[in-house]
Amino acid sequence: MNGKLVGGVIVLAALVTGISIYYLQVYAFYVQLDPAEVEIRMTGIASEEPEPILTDALQAIDGDSSPIRFRACFETGRSIAGLTEQFVIYDAADPLNAPEWFDCFDAREIGEALAAGDAIAFLGEKNIHDGVDRVVAVFDDGRAYAWHQLNETYQD
Template identity: 35%
Template sequence: MSGKIIAIFFALLILIVGGGMYYLQVYYYYREVTDAPAVLELAGPEGQPVQIPVRDYQGIYSVSSPLANRACFTTDPATAQTATLYEKPTPLIPPRWFDCFDVGQLSDDIDAGLAKTYLVHKDIAPKIDAVLAIYPDGRAFEWRQTNEEAEEKRTID
């Protein structure tokens, strides 16, 4: 009988710890951006910033990882035409509850050339770039991803 009690105890303990880990990874470390920017600066030619207007901003960031930032908004795509294009965009998956950022559709559209990707900021954190995708209708999606330096060394500082 005592073996069953110990087994039930450990099963419950595993469920509680697993649920806690899930909550921490999906909800606890994320925060919604409350002060939406009116303008976003992209990397431009010869280091000159290119400013684009921002409307209807929804964004999240993580207190535990510089890679966890995501944003969805609308802008005027014509204002980004002189910004630096980004060579190898790889949108990262946001938490499920941040539903404006559909990484599957965004990745497919980037591959099909339906959205252009731009460099927002190189090395916004060590070996991490901020990237933006803009559709011709003005929908825009920002994320952070590891850059080529991190890929070469397979590490993030």
């Protein structure tokens, strides 16, 4: 009987720990941002400086625990042709997964569209945090997504 009690306590402790870790990773460290406080910028070819772009229906999340937790979904009224003439294209774009509850951002769909040429990635801001770039992907229909990813500073 004593072994069953100790085993039960161990299983209960493992279950509580697992649930806590899941909650912390998926919910606790993310904050939904006020669209009025988020400015999406892309680096201009001529100026080599980040320039604000038009956004509509912006949804964004971020977290203080990591510089790569930022994700955003929005619409832009600009065409891809116009954007490619004005802004720096980002060749190493690799969209990072967002929490399941932030359902407007689908990293797999974005990655497949980038690979197929249905979307183009642009450099939002170089080194927005040390060793982290903001990347903006724009689709033909005006949908756009932004995320942070490690740049060459921290890649092999």
